Amino acid sequence: MKAFQSYKNPSLAVDLVVFGYHNNILSVLLLNRKEEPFKDTWVLPGAFVQMEETFLHTCCRVLQTKLGMDNVYLEQLYSFDAIERDPRGRAVSVAYFALVNPQKFTVTAGQMANDVKWFPVKKLPVLGFDHKEIFKMARQRLQSKILYAPVSFELLDDLFTMTELHELYECILEVELDRRNFRRKILDAEYIVNTGTKREGLQNRHPDLYRFNRKLSKHHFHLNIATN
Amino acid sequence: MKAFQSYKNPSLAVDLVVFGYHNNILSVLLLNRKEEPFKDTWVLPGAFVQMEETFLHTCCRVLQTKLGMDNVYLEQLYSFDAIERDPRGRAVSVAYFALVNPQKFTVTAGQMANDVKWFPVKKLPVLGFDHKEIFKMARQRLQSKILYAPVSFELLDDLFTMTELHELYECILEVELDRRNFRRKILDAEYIVNTGTKREGLQNRHPDLYRFNRKLSKHHFHLNIATN
DNA sequence: ACACTTTGTGTTGTGGTTACACAAAGTAGA
């Protein structure tokens, strides 16, 4: 058996769709390229996969060095392989998506970028490479995943109110959900636990504070969204 | 802007989980390696991605040259990146799964393999590399996909009876489904069309023959499998 | 004390699913 040396291989990169949620707005983290190709254009953060690192390792490297983030939810999305997707030559990209609470971090541009910014998913600029396509798939994946897996909490604070969770779902799914039916579904599924404490402050009646139920039974959870 | 030449990249391969269904048995196509590593061990068919080809192209190359197959359903599954997954060196594998009607092809071993054989998913041999893991994920994906997407027909003949379709679902999902309720669900979803013809032959009452409904509305279809 | 907002809880009607029964169509054997 001989190790492979001989063949030339496509470049291998990881690209990240980092979702953040704040003030009823779902946003994506983009970075402005300093160099060609797509100089001064917004793109998804990413990096080439080193010979001795896993995809997840590459993801963390990007998150830490380029974005100053740490310990976030990551999931592999899809691998993109169009021949012409990178003008510099053949390059394959393994896309991941991340869910982040933007409050926990303040993003700053690394050396490679002019700027790093959160963009509401409703107001995206033109993206370089095939990153629009990658983003679209990530958005869809998030929409379907939130219906059957407890990932929404990654976007919120540890403690949150039912209304906050409810608005998050409406924002991501882009539909209206009956407040009271939503509450029952979430509670029945045992996704969350009432902490007994209440949010004190500005508004009217003080709402209960919940937290994610870590010892979650495999109870199948499915939100049936009516197509009104 | 300069083209990238300098960096060394991991090897990039495609591996295929080819599912076939016949006589109430779901099988996977495996091939017996002629060379190290994993000489004389069963593995998933695969090939290295050439510089100028897409993943799908690589898939078709494998299907045609190694297995003598053509025009089959293909879907990207996941990309596997464990550092030590190939003893020859760093190699990333993009896994695809294929759905095939085994009746349409007779598989023969290509030059690279000792043998090619269908194995019932219930009686798999030991697999080389991390192919057991890839297979498991493919199996799960098939199970969930069949519940909301019309992929099952890829495994059957053009014309089929309701009982055949019903048994296929039970086989893949590994649960019992009420015959009559299954019929109604499938028909309501307009997945299939009654051809008006009947299957003549050996048995008792001659069953209606159906075919897949090609002009299928986006009608959401979801089989709720009870967890008995 | 009152109007108003937000939050927590309960109820009712309906549509879809499950769990059945039964008739129709064919085969095989006496």
Add this chain to the structure above:
DNA sequence: TCTACTTTGTGTAACCACAACACAAAGTGT
């Protein structure tokens, strides 16, 4: 040809989950 048996097609009743509601409780400000 009559009967027993198998498979296939169709219908129905009970039930459950969901959607669409009303209403009470807990705050705020005037």
